[in-house]
Amino acid sequence: MAAPCSPKSIFNRPIIPSSSASSSPSPSLPSFLRPPNPSLLSLRLTRFHFPDIIPTALKTVQSHDTHPHKLDHVASDSETKPTILVSEKLGDAGLSLLRTFGNVDCSYDLSPDQLCDKISSCDALIVRSGTKVTRQVFEAGKGRLKVVGRAGVGIDNVDLQAATEFGCLVVNAPTANTVAAAEHGIALLVAMARNVAQADASVKAGKWQRNKYVGVSLVGKTLAVLGFGKVGSEVARRAKGLGMQVIAHDPYAPVDRARALGVDLVSFDAAISTADFISLHMPLTPDTSKMFNDDTFSTMKKGVRIINVARGGVIDEDALVRALDAGIVAQAALDVFTNEPPPEGDKLVRHENVIATPHLGASTKEAQEGVAIEIAEAVVGALKGELSATAVNAPMVAPDVLTELAPYVVLAEKLGRMAVQLVAGGQGSGVKSVKVVYRSGRAPDDLDTRLLRAMVTKGIIEPISASFVNLVNADFTAKQKGLRITEERVTVDSSPEFPIHSIQVKISNVGSKFASAVSENGEISVEGRVKYGEPHLTSVGSFEVDVSLEGNLILCRQVDQPGMIGQVGNILGERNINVSFMSVGRTVRRKQAIMAIGVDEEPDKVALRKIGDVANIEEFVFLNL
Numbered sequence: 001m002a003a004p005c006s007p008k009s010i011f012n013r014p015i016i017p018s019s020s021a022s023s024s025p026s027p028s029l030p031s032f033l034r035p036p037n038p039s040l041l042s043l044r045l046t047r048f049h050f051p052d053i054i055p056t057a058l059k060t061v062q063s064h065d066t067h068p069h070k071l072d073h074v075a076s077d078s079e080t081k082p083t084i085l086v087s088e089k090l091g092d093a094g095l096s097l098l099r100t101f102g103n104v105d106c107s108y109d110l111s112p113d114q115l116c117d118k119i120s121s122c123d124a125l126i127v128r129s130g131t132k133v134t135r136q137v138f139e140a141g142k143g144r145l146k147v148v149g150r151a152g153v154g155i156d157n158v159d160l161q162a163a164t165e166f167g168c169l170v171v172n173a174p175t176a177n178t179v180a181a182a183e184h185g186i187a188l189l190v191a192m193a194r195n196v197a198q199a200d201a202s203v204k205a206g207k208w209q210r211n212k213y214v215g216v217s218l219v220g221k222t223l224a225v226l227g228f229g230k231v232g233s234e235v236a237r238r239a240k241g242l243g244m245q246v247i248a249h250d251p252y253a254p255v256d257r258a259r260a261l262g263v264d265l266v267s268f269d270a271a272i273s274t275a276d277f278i279s280l281h282m283p284l285t286p287d288t289s290k291m292f293n294d295d296t297f298s299t300m301k302k303g304v305r306i307i308n309v310a311r312g313g314v315i316d317e318d319a320l321v322r323a324l325d326a327g328i329v330a331q332a333a334l335d336v337f338t339n340e341p342p343p344e345g346d347k348l349v350r351h352e353n354v355i356a357t358p359h360l361g362a363s364t365k366e367a368q369e370g371v372a373i374e375i376a377e378a379v380v381g382a383l384k385g386e387l388s389a390t391a392v393n394a395p396m397v398a399p400d401v402l403t404e405l406a407p408y409v410v411l412a413e414k415l416g417r418m419a420v421q422l423v424a425g426g427q428g429s430g431v432k433s434v435k436v437v438y439r440s441g442r443a444p445d446d447l448d449t450r451l452l453r454a455m456v457t458k459g460i461i462e463p464i465s466a467s468f469v470n471l472v473n474a475d476f477t478a479k480q481k482g483l484r485i486t487e488e489r490v491t492v493d494s495s496p497e498f499p500i501h502s503i504q505v506k507i508s509n510v511g512s513k514f515a516s517a518v519s520e521n522g523e524i525s526v527e528g529r530v531k532y533g534e535p536h537l538t539s540v541g542s543f544e545v546d547v548s549l550e551g552n553l554i555l556c557r558q559v560d561q562p563g564m565i566g567q568v569g570n571i572l573g574e575r576n577i578n579v580s581f582m583s584v585g586r587t588v589r590r591k592q593a594i595m596a597i598g599v600d601e602e603p604d605k606v607a608l609r610k611i612g613d614v615a616n617i618e619e620f621v622f623l624n625l
């Protein structure tokens, strides 16, 4: 039953000659964690990571700042908080944490249609393994659903491809239930070997069948752990304690970790053909689906016993029934099934040599509290615009790297936006090939550019399409649009104290509506740096300029002669358009110059036409940043 539970100046700065400004970010650069201006930072974080993740509360504050007349409606707390739907039982500590941040709606046992109906008004969804988060859910949540939190490890019930396409972050809670799952695996191992479940049922039925329930010993027997990850290695550790010989197969596990536990890593074939007991601990993926089938059962040691606390789908369940009937598999202990719950009368579940539990591996009080806190922290962090260490479909970027890259992230997006608006023909016509060049005093290997590439991608795609781009879907969206983004890291002689000296965005094989933006080799090129902690444009085509990338920008190419700045300034002043920053760059004295003018307001058509009519203005373009 669904039940709600409680839950920036006319020339206000000197015209900066292109050579005189400091080229390094200010040492008092605002960090992600201690910003000098929290609301500005929130906006940036939002644009930076997940543009629409900004809590409604912050949006309200910003609109009030800009439009004081809108203050007559003060949104209530519940209107401004994000809505978090929890569709399966979650530990209290996690719920409490979520309630400090958002409106929490605990609605359990929703049908797929009910979930789709509800999701359109939710910012986040928290699930366990019982909720299928399908493409339809992401379609229904489009525009609002920002994060899906999986309170546990397995994400096979979440359509990750759809999540990525819709720019929805998926986070999980990968560590808090490891021990619980391992303990359950051991519980099933021991219970199966000693027929505990069958014997218990028999006693309760009034029988006393001591000869029927003679078991097998574990000591000295070989246990093959398939999937030597977190749970698998904890199972191995415990099985060693029971006196078992433990071997393991995992194509990706480090030999050292196995060796440290006294476990031999072997091939798949060796593992399944020599083991007396096989315990499954791999994720369900297209590669592992039904990896235990008629063929693999046929190569197992006759009388093998199988424990599965991973995912039902790694076993072909019909084949397991056949292997049980044929005596190849003596017993199976299963916590997980292809369909949960399994259909009534399911042959596998009812098999006398099978013991079954209803997906209880993670179900200890301790694990559930831990998982709830782990997922609540990850979801709240994501809603605040932070990147999660447990992001499943986005690059994980260490907090210190994030802090360092913050101002460059803003620069990257603005350069992308500028570059694409310089393309001739509108709507970024024909933009197929973009190159991002990072100049840095650091070694190329010491530079994580995934975030910056995503932001250049966002800057390029968003002005020319209805797509919303963030770190999650940037690469996917670029690929969908046939946009090839390549990167080059160039080591320059600059202080390695700062991660990046400059970022250059180049678009090739297109014409430009502002010919001066085309460099000698035919590419539209814009380059920028972070100065005083703010993004600055430092070159356009072959011209050097120096202007803060804030608000909107007018680029003019004119004959380098006295009076040009004044004429354009007058036109803007007459129309009450505030100039925030300005810079002039030229190649040869008294030949041609470029004027880059930052304006707070968008000039109207008349103002733009008047600028175009000024004698000796050869070309100009207005860019929305």
Ligand SMILES: NC(=O)c1ccc[n+]([C@@H]2O[C@H](COP(=O)([O-])OP(=O)(O)OC[C@H]3O[C@@H](n4cnc5c(N)ncnc54)[C@H](O)[C@@H]3O)[C@@H](O)[C@H]2O)c1
Residues within 6 Å of the ligand: 153, 154, 155, 174, 177, 178, 181, 226, 227, 228, 229, 230, 231, 232, 249, 250, 251, 252, 253, 281, 282, 283, 284, 287, 288, 309, 310, 311, 335, 336, 359, 360, 361, 362, 363
């Ligand atoms: N029953 C439960 O309640 C319960 C609880 C926790 C975890 N689980 C499940 O247990 C499994 C393991 O969880 P984990 O936390 O240890 O994950 P993990 O990612 O730490 O470990 C999984 C391991 O499987 C390995 N692997 C991948 N493909 C493989 C293959 N083809 N053959 C062998 N190994 C392969 C990986 O290299 C990795 O080391 C997952 O399926 C998870 O969903 C179930």
Ligand SMILES: O=C(O)[C@H](O)COP(=O)(O)O
Residues within 6 Å of the ligand: 128, 129, 130, 151, 152, 153, 154, 155, 177, 359, 360, 361, 362, 363
């Ligand atoms: O993958 C997991 O974490 C486990 O299967 C636990 O699933 P649950 O949260 O539905 O118990």
